[in-house]
Amino acid sequence: MKYRIGIDVGGTFTDFLLAFEDGTSRIYKVLSTPDDPSIGLMTGLSEMAKDQNLPLKDFLQQVETIVHGTTVTTNAVLTYNGAKTGLLTTLGVRDALEMRRGIREEQYNNRYTNVEPLAPRYLRRPVKERLNYAGEVVIPIDMSTVDEAIDIFIKEGVEAVAVCFMNSFANKEHEEMAAKVVRERMPDTYLTVSSTLLPSIRFYDRVSTTVLNSYSGPILRRYLRSLVKRLEEAGFTGTLLIMQSNGGVVSPQVAEERAGVTLLSGPAAGPVAGITYTSINGFNDCLTVDMGGTSFDAALIKNQTPLVTSEGEINRLRLALPMLDIVTIGAGGGSIGWIDEGGLLRMGPQSAGSKPGPACYDIGGELPACTDADLVLGYLDADFFAGGRMKLNYDKAAKAIDEHLAKKLKFDMLEAAAGMYNVINVNMAAGVREVTVKKGEDPRDYPLVVAGGAGPNHACMIALELEIPVIIIPKESSIFCAAGMLMSDLKHDYVRTYPVALKQLDREKFTRLFKEMADEGTEDLRKENIPRERVEYFYSLDMRYTKQYHEVNVNISEADVYAFNLENIAEEFHKLHNLLYGYSLENEGTPIEILNMRVTCIGRTEKPRFIEEKYAGEDPSGAFKRYRKAYLPSKREFADVPVFDGAKLLYGNRVAGPAIVEQVNTSAFITAEYSLIVDRYGSFMVFLKDREQEFAGRIFNE
C-alpha cells in the first residue's frame, strides 16, 4: 500500500487527509499544538498508523508524499516572535521600511499608531553606495561601512540579516558584495538578498519583503529541520512538500531560503481544492469560501486558475511576493454580535475564538456569537456538535443573545438571532463581492464551493444574497485545505524588470530574459525531482499605457513570447484594461510600455483520484434522521425541517430544501430555495430549484 497525506495545521485543529492508492481517503482531525506544531502532526500520523494496524515506522515507510501547510511564519509575524533582524541598506534611506510611505490607514483616528517595524531603527544600518535608476554606479560601495554594520549586528546578537539597496533590481553587484561579507563573518546567520528574492522595482515593496523573509526565515528553518528529523527518525523516507502562499508547493530546502513564500499559505490550498471539486463536475470557474472559527476566506478561480496578486500585505506590512488573491474577513462561528452607536446590529470582527468560545460552548463565553445564533435557529443539533463530542448549551446561547442584543434592539430573542444570522451572511457575501464584483466579475457566473466547519450552514444565504445558483459542498469540506494540499503542484515564480516601450522591445533581450527565468525554473524543479516533461511554463508581462505608474499583469502565450508577436500581446492588454478600469486607449493609439516580465513554472505532481460511487436512486429516506424546528429566513418563521445523516446519503439522492444535512464535522442548512443532489463522488451539489434541470444534467449525464 502507498499513502499520500495532506496536513493543514490550523489555530485550533490540525487537519489531515490520508489518501489511499485506490483513490479513497480518510479524514483525521487532532488538536493543534502551537508550541511545537510537529507534536500534533506526529499524533495524527500515529492515529493513522494505528487504524492501518501498522507500527508507525512501517506505516511511514509506505507514505510516498506528505504535503504540509504551516502557519509558523504567519504567527511569528503576527505575534512579533520572529528573529532579531538587521537590515543593510543604502545610506540615507534606512527608514523606508518603517515609514511605509507615510500611510495611516485610519485617517480620522488619532489613536491609530504605525505598525512596529520588524527591524528596529538601530538595526537598520547604512552602507555607503549608490546606483542610479538604470543600475549604473554613482557611488562605489564603501566596504568599510558594511563591516561597521556587521560589527553592530554581531554585537547585538542579530539572528537574521536582510540586504536591500536602492535600484538593485537593475544591478545586483553591490548587494552581492555586501552579502559575501555577511556570509563570511556571520556564517550561521539567515541571510536574504533583495535582488535574489525579488529583483523588481519599488523600493518599499522590496525592502519590506526582504525583511519579512529574514524575520520569518530562521523560525521556519528551525521548524522544518526539526520536522524532517522527526519524520526521518520515525521512518519516513518519502517526499515532504511545503505549501506556499501562491497555491503551489515547494521542497523544504527552497522554503527555508524563501520563507516569505509561506507567510500567507494558510488558506492557499483552498482554491486548489476548489478547482478539483468543480472541474470534475465540468465547471471551469468557481468561487471558494472557507468559514472557520474566526475568519472567512474567499477566492475566485477562472479557467481552473486561481487569481494571483503581487499586492499583498501581512499585518499592514507589504509582502510583494505572488500570492493567491484571497480575501480574508473577520467572520466565523465565533464572531460576536454587538450594537453600534447608531443602534444597528453588527457581527464581528471580534471573535470568541475557542476560548472563551461562544456562549453555547458553556466554557466561559458570555457574549452572543454566530454559533449561538445557529444553535437557537435550529441549524445545529446541541447533541451532535462535532459528532456529539461536545454538548452545546441552548439556554446559555439564548440568554446571551437576549441580553446583549434582543433587549437593545427591542426584538425578541429569536428575531435577534435571525438578525445575527443575516448580518454575518451579508458580511461574508461582501467578502465574496471583494473577490468578484470589485474585480468586475459577476458572482452569479460561478459555482460557490463551500468549506470549513461553519460554512455549509451559511452557504445558501450567502449564495442567495449574491444570487448564485449553484453551491458545491465537497465531501471533505471540513478539511478542505488539507485536501487541497494533496492536489497542489510545485510552483515557482520569477520576475525580471525591463522597463521599455513595447515597440522598442529588444527581441533578443526579451526572449533571453524569459528563457533565463524558464531555465531557472526547470533547474529548481529538477532539484525537487520534477523531470522536465512535467514542467509547465506560464508567461506574463506587467504592462501599462505610457506614463502610467501602475501595471496590469497580462498573461501571454508561450507561442507569442517566442514568436515575438507584439500585436497579440497589445490586444490582450487593451482588453484587460477595459475590463478592469472601464476604458482602454486602443483607439487613441497610446503607446504601451512593459515594466516587469514574469514566469511561473509549475511542476505537476501526482493527484489523488476520485472514486465513483454507484447510483443509488433519488430517494434519500435511508439517510433520514428526524424532523427538527428550524428558522426559515425567507418566511421569517420556524418550521419542522427534515434532518438527514450526510454519511448515509448516496450518489443520486435528492433532498429538497428546506432541509438540514448533518455530518461529523459540519452541518449544512439547505434553504427552501435550493435542492441538493449527491454527486458520483459523494459531494453535495446544491442548486436553485427552478434551475434544477440545467444542473442535474451535469451530475448525471457526464
Place this chain on the structure above:
Amino acid sequence: MSKEMEVINGVKIDKILVSVLQRRFKSITQEMSHAITRTTRSPILCEAKDFVTGLYDGKGKMLEQTENLPILSFSLGPVCEYIVNYFGEEIYPGDVIFHNDVFSMGNQNNDVAVYKPIFFDGKLVAWSACKGHQADIGGAVAGGYNPNATEVWQEALRIPPVKVYEKGKLRKDVWDLIFANIRYDIVREDLTAQIGSCTLAERRMIDLVSKYGLAVFEAHKEYLYNSTELMMKAEIRTIPKGVYTGESTVYYDGRNPGSTYKIRTKITVNDEDITFDFSETDAQTSGFVNGTFTSSASAVILTFLQMVNPDIPHNDGMSRPIKMIIPEGTILNASYPAATTFGNHLCPATADAIIRALAPVIPERVTAGWNNLLCGLVNGIDPRKHAPFVDIIFLGMKGGSGGTYGFDGYDHIGMIDASGGVLAQDYEMFEQQDPHLLYKHEYLIDSAGAGQWRGGLGVETEFSLDGEKMNVITFGDGDVEPAFGVFGGKEGTLNIIELRYPDGKVHVPLSKELVYNVPKGTIWYQQAGGGGGYGDPKLRPVEKVLKDVKNEVVSVEKAREDYGVVIDPETLTVDKKATAELRAARQ
C-alpha cells in the same frame, strides 16, 4: 413579533439592508479609488493619491466617499447639488460633467471633478463623482500654484459645470477647448481615467438599484442618513455645552513679506449640534493665500471628525448637525474674483484654531499641533526622455502629527489635510519618473515635540534636480511657527527648504515663491518638522525615551534637557540616580 416596524414612504425598513447598502456604497467608492490609482499618469494622483471618489443621491447629497485627501472631500457634495440645480431637467444618461470653479463650490482650481449621473428606469437616482489634483490647469504657471496671482484667471482655466459628454456622445469641441488651455497631455489622460472610474460606479449602482428596486433603495438611503445623523448627535452630546474660542496665525501672503493673518473660530456646542463660526477671521489677502467656502468647510469637518468616533459613516446625515459660518470676504472664503489656489493649505491653521478652542473642553480627544505643510513643486524637461515633467514633492513634506492622550504622534504622516491618506513617492519610481537622485529621506533627529506622548517625527530629504529648464514653486507655511505642544508638551521643529546650487550658493525660498531657471545639479534640501508634544515630557516613561535614543531619533542631549533622562552616550544605559534627581528637580 412585538417590534415597531419603521416605515419610510410606505417602505418597511429592513435594518439589515441598511447595513448592506452602506457597505456596498463604500466598496463602490473604493473600487473607483483603486481604478484611479492604477490608471492615472500624474504621480500626484497615482503615487500620492491626491484625489477623492464618491457617490451622491439624485439630489446631490452624499451617500459615501473614499477620502484619500479629505481636504478635497467635502466639496464634491455641494458641487453636485449645484450641478443638479444648474442643469435642471437637462441631465441625461451618458452625460459626463467637469467642474473646478471655486466660485461655484469648488475647493481648488487644480482639483478637477468629474460627475456622472446615474439613471434607473429613466429617473435620476444617483451620481458618481471623483475629484483629483491635476498636473496642470492652465493659468500663468505650469502646475498651478502661482504665488504672484491676484485674480482667478491668472491661476487657472475656470470650468464651471460643463458637459464633456452628452447622452453618451463626446462633445469634441468642448473637450478640445478645455485641453487647448492645459499644458500637459497627461491631464487629458488622467481625466479620461477619472471618467472610467465613474463609469465603473455607474454600472455597480444600476445593478444595485435593479436588485432592490427604487422605492426600497430610496427609503433605506433615508434611513441610513437618519441613523448616521443620530450617531453624530450622540457624539456631540459627549462634548460639554458651551462657547469656545481659538485662533491661529497664517504667515506670509505671497506678496507682502512678514505679513500675518488671524484665523479666529467661535465654537458653540449645543445639545445636538455644533457651530463653527469664523466671523472674526481676518479679511482676505490680495494674493492667492485665500480659502474657498468648501476648502474651509472641509478643513473644519476633517478636523472635527478626528475628535469623534472614527466609525461614523460619511454621508449626508453625518454633516447635518455640523453648522458653519464662514463669511465671504474673509481669508477663509474670498470674494470673486480672488486668487485662491493656496486655500487648501489654510487647513493646518484652521485645524490649529479648532484644536486650541476645544483642547480645554475635550482634552483627551485633541492632539497637539500637527506639522504645517511646506511643499514644493518642480517642473521642467527630463533630459533622459526629452519630455516635460512636473511633480509635487510629497516625500519631502511629510512631517509629524501632534501627540494625543495615550498615544505618540504619527511619524512622517504629513499635513492634517490628508492625515496619512496621501503617500510619499516610492523612491525608485521617483527616480524612474522624474530626473532626480535621492540622497536622503529619513526621520529627522530631535524633530518631535517632547511630551509625555511625543509628537510625530519630521523628515529630512535631500535629492538632486537633474532636469533642464526647471522651475521650483514653494507653497506652504510652518517656517515661522512650529507645531505647538499642549498640556506641558513642547513644540515641534520648523519647516525648511533650501536650494543648494551647483556654484555653492544657497537659496532659501520664502514659503510661497516661484523660483525660475533652477540650474541642473541643484540639490533640494528639506526638513519637514515634527509634531507637537502632549503632556509633561518628564512623565514619559524612561524606557520609551531610551528606545528613542537608541534608535537615534532623540539625542542624548535632548533626552536630558527635555525629558530629564540621563543616558550614557557610550553604553546607552540610563543613569537612574541622575535621572531621578533631574526629574525631581524639575517638578
